[in-house]
Amino acid sequence: MVQSLAGGLYNRDPRPGVHTPRAEPVGHCEVNEKMSKAAELEARVQRGDVVVLDGAMGTELERLGAPMHDAVWCGKALEDYPDLVREVHRSYIDAGADVITTNTYASARHALEPGGLGDRVEEWNTRAVALAREARDATDSPRRVYVAGSVSTFGSFNHLSPDELARGLREQALILAVQGVDLLLLETLGTKRDGIEAGVEAITDIGLPVWVAMSCMQRRDSGKVMHGIEESQAHSDAGDRQEYEPFGPAMAAVMARGATAALMMHSDLNVTRAALESIAAHYDGPRGAYPNAGHWLRPQWAFVDQVSPEAYAEEASAWVESGARIVGGCCGIGPAHIKAVCERVAA
């Protein structure tokens, strides 16, 4: 594993157009410590501990007053509101989250280039890891907190080929790994399976755990859970809904490419139980969910369908009862929800 991490970090991708980060030399001790943290987290998940993720970053920044950028959404806050980004991380650590996630959901090259910000890829991803690590280092809690690097397909919206998407994801993942994240969280909202599979294959050799998060929707007639998007059953019509293929089999196919945990992300809270059942029917490894409350109204999140922290924790408890081991929240879910979840389900 150590060799794999070092090899991954220092490999220069031979493919044209792939920008690899300028890696500072990393000493053996640091590499070993990084691997021991990654291995420790994987061991915890594999043996069935409940691991609590944070809640949303973007909507929490929005709630605290950071304007969302029309093209790169919460990414711009890395440049304009770094103190708020750090504050959001700190609020989730204080809430009891085991894993905090870098504000890099909208910071891969395919997210930044359409907004004319392609020259910020390395700077923003580097800064995002620094802010998360600063928040973690500032806490005096003896509890172990891991930093997940969000590696995201945001901005690609299925107009890139799987190979093109994989290049952007690998570039982002390498920067995050060099800067010291403990795991990679591949967030794939709206991306079809072939792109996700290519993405997983592009980042597994970096040597960090790769958790994959996919969104889903539920058919009105049969209740069948499908890979796709429907953020809010109560606030959407057919035009807001995208349906690809049955969710559990799609997730299992992606997991076979080398990822280590299967997560449902950014989907209606009311679909979560059925989504976890769908995953469990096809994949018996570590699984979990971080759904949302509300829906997207470009360039911001509409805070509707709000759920109380207690009610959210009640749902999370049901997910854990059904075998989920990784629980958190996506858009509209904040520190109060995560605190309630920790009090309810944390080991």
Ligand SMILES: [Zn+2]
């Ligand atoms: Zn979300």
